[in-house]
Amino acid sequence: MDATIVQARQPVKLSLANPRGFCAGVDRAIEVVERALELYGAPIYVRHEIVHNRHVVEGLRGKGAVFVEELEEIPDIDAAGRSPVVIFSAHGVAHKIREEASSRGFQVFDATCPxxxxxxxxxxxxxxxxxxxxxxxxxxxxxxxxxxxxxxxxxxxxxxxxxxxxxxxxxxxxxxxxxxxxxxxxxxxxxxxxxxxxxxxxFPDIKGPRRSDICYATQNRQDAVKQLALECDLLLVVGAGNSSNSNRLRELAERLGCESHLIESAAAIRGHWLEDKIRIGVTAGASAPESLVREVVARLRDHAPCEVAEISGVSEDISFSMPLGLRN
Ligand code: SF4
The missing domain is CATH 3.40.1010.20 (4-hydroxy-3-methylbut-2-enyl diphosphate reductase, catalytic domain)
Known part of the structure; x- marks a missing residue:
């Protein structure tokens, strides 16, 4: 694979999706871990990646979060000599996992997106x-x-x-x-x-939810990609390979005839993707931090002079309150 980016002569129109990146559920989930670390100190156990993004997970691990896939990986007494503090990820857990955590006496904070x-x-x-x-x-x-x-x-x-x-x-x-x-x-x-x-x-009598279960953030990011895919000849989606909403953004762009790649970071951009592309779009899945988007933009600027603009889109002003026990 060719990772070399050769400076192109033609200027590139670089369009940033709006909205993109973190949603309210991801913001909250990360803050739950950070607040728990502040209040209780390390270790804080987190069941599953708090959100599907390696950069976020590594950042929290560096501050003292310990990521596990199953509760059985958590000791009865932690290194600080107390009942472990456990956080459930934004994706939610089955009822039996709540019961198991409770029966083992863990102090649980639930970062499941509301x-x-x-x-x-x-x-x-x-x-x-x-x-x-x-x-x-x-x-x-x-x-x-x-x-x-x-x-x-x-x-x-x-x-x-x-x-x-x-x-x-x-x-x-x-x-x-x-x-x-x-x-x-x-x-x-x-x-x-x-x-x-x-x-x-x-099943003509089937009933559905009063409001779609597909969340506002998924809907808005897909709407923005529909707009970008029509304007661009390449769309880069910043997100993790296991992020559902990020994968859907890449698929959507491809379906609309726009070449698209899911990238974990700027380092994943391949030079040959950029050949002859003069209108490039960039978006980010709901669990991808804006810092990664900035790095992608910087890398594209290395490739060609870029005129960067953010497309118009819906503004999101949703936020979710913190779980009891972690509120200021
Ligand atoms: S359900 Fe939607 S708002 Fe909640 S964390 Fe998932 S993508 Fe974000």
Whole structure:
């Protein structure tokens, strides 16, 4: 792979997506870890990457956060001689994980995004009524595992995962008159709409959430990419390979005919991507810090003289309060 960036002669029009980067849920999740570190000191255990971004995770690890995948990796007494302080990531967790943390006496702070918690509450409500639910999402994503794990089947209901239109065509349920659908928060808006359309065709009485489960940040970043993809001949998406919303941004641009690459940082830019490109767009997934975008812009400036402008877009003024015990 060619990582060399040769100075191009032609000036480049560089358009920055608006909005891009951190959403309110990610801001909050990072602040939960930072506040816990301030108040309790290291170590603070975080179950799963707090948000899907290596730079964020490494930064917090440097301050004393210890990332684990499962609670069994956490000792009963931490290095400071106390019951461990544990944080659940922004993606949310299954109910049984909360129970396990509580039974082991951990002090828990929950950084689950409130918009993910909304979906947990929706599926839990259906479960209590003994209904069947369809969850639209990606099987291996931690948010989906957490949401599935908040559906208690003891009232006789069931939850099934639907990953594609094909799944929607084939899924078998017991009682179409008592059926609801919900979704992962970070899906492709268009793909999800197609799946819902198919479900409505097959199950006309199916009920959905009052407001889409796809969150405002996912929607706004995809809307911005739709605009950029039409204006640009290359779109760079700053984000981690395991970030669902970042992957959806890259796919969306490609689908609209714009070459697009998902990059963890400026170092991942390949010189041959930039050849003959005079209109380059840059966006960032909801878990990618703005500092990485700035580095990408600097690297592109090394390649060619750039005229940098931010596209117009919706302004986001959403913020979520901190969990009790971490508020100022
Ligand atoms: S992408 Fe949406 S659901 Fe996920 S943390 Fe951000 S605001 Fe919350």
């Amino acid at each position: 918009l993910v918690t909304k979906v947990h509450m929706e599926v839990a409500r259906s479960a209590r009524k003994g209904e069947e639910c369809l969850l639209i999402g990606h099987a291996n994503h931690p948010e989906v595992q957490g949401t599935l794990g908040n559906f208690d089947t003891s009232a006789g209901g069931e939850i099934y995962l639907v990953e594609s239109v094909e799944d929607a065509r084939k899924i078998e349920i017991r009682d179409p008159a008592r059926l609801s659908y919900f979704s992962q928060t970070t899906l492709s808006v268009d793909d999800c709409a197609e799946i819902i359309e198919e479900l409505k065709q097959r």
